[in-house]
């Protein structure tokens with residue numbers, strides 16, 4: 001796979017968050033094919049994956065803050081946005097002065113990075129706007145024979161995309177996309193408040209954080225137990241965080257993401273279940289909102305975008 005990447009080919013590979021569609025980040029022609037295959041607009045910048053801090057320093061202007069968070073959370077599900085060096089092609093950053101960097105933890109991704117000895121641009125391996133792939137067959141299901149090389153590393157451990165933190169202004173670190181690493185995790189390391197940008201309109205620097213994203217074809221909405229419970233109507237699927245218990249019988253339209261209500265497990269299974277439901281011909285998918293804590297925030301963020309108006 002590393003020879004293919006060095007030769008400018010695309011390879012889909014597993015990370016601990018979701019499957020990525022990788023290309024040599026220093027080869028603009030190869031990166032251009034990522035945009036074509038995904039149908040991704042050129043204004044949406046790509047995350048660059050590196051083996052570690054040393055490789056990151058060659059691509060971005062490193063800082064004390066970057067050093068602290070990378071030491072704490074790399075390799076892992078944290079992407080750091082910093083000012084870019086000239087070596088990074090403009091295509092990758094969509095013409096921005098910043099670059100987004102991550103060192104993934106998945107052993108296969110690390111092995112490929114070690115062997116190919118180049119940074120890898122790798123957005124999620126799905127058509128633009130659709131659900132990210134969390135199993136190897138999801139890549140083939142939605143990108144078909146446009147991607148001929150797929151490394152199968154089993155189901156992804158986290159199942160939601162990385163946390164993105166912007167450290168360009170070290171005094172005011174901002175989360176551009178919530179993920180497994182939370183604001184509290186970052187605050188504990190940085191020793192200062194970390195804000196979370198909530199609306200796409202607040203982040204002209206991250207045009208990829210579109211209001212509607214990560215969505216199945218089937219219309220989707222969120223429900224919560226504190227809101228009035230509507231009676232079942234029509235042809236809709238209900239997705240619970242936890243397996244329903246008690247006397248009420250479970251219907252063919254009832255699904256759950258975790259046996260015991262674990263948020264980590266729910267996040268891990270979310271995209272795979274939504275992909276399955278998307279093929280079952282429901283008119284609506286209702287998904288239970290998670291408590292706004294830990295990975296529940298990333299889960300709610302993705303579902304809110306999946307539910308946003310077309």
Ligand code: AMP
Nearest residue numbers: 045046098099100123124205206208209
């Ligand atoms: P994906 O690779 O599909 O998970 O999405 C990558 C996302 O990372 C983009 O949609 C942007 O929101 C964000 N991103 C990538 N590069 C930058 C950058 N230079 N500055 C800010 N956000 C970025």
Ligand code: MG
Nearest residue numbers: 123124125132
């Ligand atoms: Mg994506």
